Amino acid sequence: MSKSKFLFLFALLVSIVSNAQWPLFNEVHPVSIQSPAYNYTAHGHFGNVIVIDTIPNYYDGYLVFGNGVLCHPDSAQNYMRKFSAKCNINGEMMWWRRYDENSADINEQWYNYAGADYGGIFMNSLNRIVGITTNFSFADNTGSESRNFLVEINLEGEIVEQYLVDSSANRFFFLGMMEDTFDSGYLGFGYLQDSLAVINQDNAVAFLLKIDFQGNHIWRRTYTNTFCIGPRGVVKAMDGGFWLVCYKDMGEYCSDNSSQNMDVVIIKTDANGIEEARYQMGGSCGDGNVFVYEYELDKIALFGRLTSEELEPMPYEGYMFSALMEQLPSGELSEPSEMKNYFGGAGGSPSNFHHPVDGKFILTGGHGFEDNVFGDVLDGFIFKLDENRDSLWCRRYSYYEETINFDNAQNLIMDSKVMSDGGIVCVGKIIQGGDNPNPNLHTPWIFRVDSLGCLEPGCQFVDVQEVVVGLQNTMSIYPNPA
Numbered sequence: 001m002s003k004s005k006f007l008f009l010f011a012l013l014v015s016i017v018s019n020a021q022w023p024l025f026n027e028v029h030p031v032s033i034q035s036p037a038y039n040y041t042a043h044g045h046f047g048n049v050i051v052i053d054t055i056p057n058y059y060d061g062y063l064v065f066g067n068g069v070l071c072h073p074d075s076a077q078n079y080m081r082k083f084s085a086k087c088n089i090n091g092e093m094m095w096w097r098r099y100d101e102n103s104a105d106i107n108e109q110w111y112n113y114a115g116a117d118y119g120g121i122f123m124n125s126l127n128r129i130v131g132i133t134t135n136f137s138f139a140d141n142t143g144s145e146s147r148n149f150l151v152e153i154n155l156e157g158e159i160v161e162q163y164l165v166d167s168s169a170n171r172f173f174f175l176g177m178m179e180d181t182f183d184s185g186y187l188g189f190g191y192l193q194d195s196l197a198v199i200n201q202d203n204a205v206a207f208l209l210k211i212d213f214q215g216n217h218i219w220r221r222t223y224t225n226t227f228c229i230g231p232r233g234v235v236k237a238m239d240g241g242f243w244l245v246c247y248k249d250m251g252e253y254c255s256d257n258s259s260q261n262m263d264v265v266i267i268k269t270d271a272n273g274i275e276e277a278r279y280q281m282g283g284s285c286g287d288g289n290v291f292v293y294e295y296e297l298d299k300i301a302l303f304g305r306l307t308s309e310e311l312e313p314m315p316y317e318g319y320m321f322s323a324l325m326e327q328l329p330s331g332e333l334s335e336p337s338e339m340k341n342y343f344g345g346a347g348g349s350p351s352n353f354h355h356p357v358d359g360k361f362i363l364t365g366g367h368g369f370e371d372n373v374f375g376d377v378l379d380g381f382i383f384k385l386d387e388n389r390d391s392l393w394c395r396r397y398s399y400y401e402e403t404i405n406f407d408n409a410q411n412l413i414m415d416s417k418v419m420s421d422g423g424i425v426c427v428g429k430i431i432q433g434g435d436n437p438n439p440n441l442h443t444p445w446i447f448r449v450d451s452l453g454c455l456e457p458g459c460q461f462v463d464v465q466e467v468v469v470g471l472q473n474t475m476s477i478y479p480n481p482a
Contacts, residue, residue: 017166024423024455025091026447028399028430031068033083033098044068045429046085046444048121048415050129052155061088063129063157064427065121066444070098082133084157087479093295093447097157099133120177120188120231121153129153132165133186148172150186150215163215165279169195174206182240182271185212189244191228204244208273221273226265232352235292243292243300249279261333262288264306268327277417279325279333281306291353292362301389302336303363313406320346320363322389342391345369348378348412351428356418360392361385364426369396377433378410380445382424382453393460395453399430399445408433411445422451 030042048065063086070081085095119133135147152161166172175190188211192205206226210218222455223229226246231393231394233245244267267278290304302325307318322344323336350365362385366378385391398411414428425448432441450458 005260006010007316010237023090024450024457025446026397026399026455027087028443028445029085029087029149030443031066031094032069032093033071033096033142037384041069041438041441042122044070044083044444045412045414045442046427046446047427049417049427049446050121050123051417051419051425052086061086061094062425062446063155064444064446065131066427068444076466084153085444086157088251089447091448095157099159120174122177123440124179126183129155130177130179130186132177132186134172134174136326146171148174150211150213165209165215165217169198171198171204172207172209173228176230176233178236180236182236185218186286187211187234187242189229189234192222198348203249204384206244208242208244210273219272221269221275223265223267223275223278226267227262228435230289232291235294237268238297241276242269242273243271243294245266245290245292252291266290266292266300266302266325266333268333269312277327277331277333279335281336288321289349289351289365291363293353293355300317300325301361302384303350303364303389304362305354305367307337315348317344318348320350320367320383322361322385332411340389343367343369343381343394350383351412351414352416354418354424356422358428359387360388362424364413364416364424366410366428368417377408378412379445380411380413380426380428382413382426382449383415384453393453395449396428397447397455408435424449424451424453450452 002480012235031044032042039381044066046064048068050063052061052063059069063084065082065084067080067082069079070083071079073079082099083096085096088094115391121129128173130152133151134151135149148165149169150163150165151159154160171193173190173192174188177186177188179186188209189207192207193202193204197204206223208221208229210220212218223244223246225248227249229244229246235243237243246267247262248265250261250263250352253262263280263282266277267279268276270276290302293301293303295301302323305318305320319341321339321341323339326334328334346368348365348367350363352364354362356362363383365381367381368378379398381394381396383394384392398409410431410433412428412431413426416424417425418424425446427444427446429442430445432438447455449455450457454460
């Protein structure tokens with residue numbers, strides 16, 4: 001055999017093995033943890049996904065964290081508990097693990113929504129899974145109390161280390177967490193009511209908390225006239241400081257007379273979290289989210305979705321955008337420049353941002369696209385931009401199952417990870433619409449696409465608004481790519 005033929009066959013074999021190693025899938029997994037067993041609605045979501053790589057160059061699946069109805073309704077006031085689950089590389093469920101301090105269903109909540117499962121659990125630089133969790137207890141007629149822990153979790157979903165972060169009268173609501181690789185320790189962030197605010201029932205304020213690897217406080221900062229730092233709202237700056245994405249309550253209702261109108265506030269801090277400058281931008285009625293990427297010292301790009309300043313009725317009209325901003329020599333932040341708008345629609349928001357090694361940009365989340373005939377339906381989306389922030393492609397994702405019509409459901413991506421081959425694994429939830437058998441039921445959702453966003457190879461050649469739908473167990477498809 002000639003050398004050229006050998007190299008061709010070897011390359012072909014590598015390609016076949018690679019494709020076999022990276023199956024593409026689109027799966028839903030109704031919550032199936034019952035302790036004690038009883039008949040209940042399997043309500044829940046996946047909020048975080050960790051790629052498991054125990055063998056070099058061979059990924060053996062995904063560890064996902066979520067929230068679901070796991071307690072017996074007759075046993076506890078609060079039925080929700082956090083859980084972890086393992087999916088293999090085909091998206092098939094291997095096992096579930098429920099988190100409780102006690103085996104009985106009591107009025108206590110572990111890993112509650114403020115416990116950072118949505119964006120707050122991650123693999124650190126030592127390949128350990130860490131996060132900040134909250135234990136929230138309900139006491140009949142006597143109020144409630146919460147305790148926050150820094151936890152380390154192994155690849156089997158077991159908590160192997162647990163350090164108390166806070167048990168004071170202050171109320172920390174952790175919405176996210178990150179590792180500070182410049183020195184040591186972690187940063188937790190979200191919103192905070194200090195003990196006085198709890199007594200007086202005052203509004204919460206955005207906070208940044210620096211802790212060491214055992215949960216000991218190093219410093220804490222709060223940011224006046226802001227409500228919270230959003231999930232994934234902290235970015236390490238090249239000068240050692242931080243970029244924060246906060247939200248400010250404008251003290252007025254949106255046009256539905258119930259939702260609070262929020263503005264986005266970009267804050268730059270020094271290495272100790274002390275504020276240096278801020279810039280406030282409007283447009284957060286309903287869902288909206290902004291991400292920061294520092295591409296050069298003191299220069300950032302903003303990516304995300306803002307809602308209309310006209311406060312359109314629900315579901316609020318919004319648009320995807322990007323812009324440039326910088327910290328001037330005076331220390332102030334410039335106004336956003338080189339604004340680029342991409343696509344609009346009603347409802348939804350990006351939930352995650354990536355800057356992979358190819359130099360491109362990726363946003364994932366859920367969005368109500370303008371051409372959606374069902375009105376309040378949201379599609380999961382992956383939006384890819386080039387180095388100049390120009391659109392490359394946007395693909396939409398949903399799920400169809402033989403016995404349930406998800407045509408008017410909301411498909412929300414809550415977390416995503418970019419793989420070494422450029423593929424993307426996404427987790428989230430599907431919320432059934434009013435015409436479905438179980439209206440408003442939340443079902444955990446996981447799927448994986450290749451580097452071009454395809455559930456099946458070749459989707460980039462289908463020129464129908466670049467739409468991809470779930471292809472497993474398909475009964476009906478809209479839009480029809482034929």
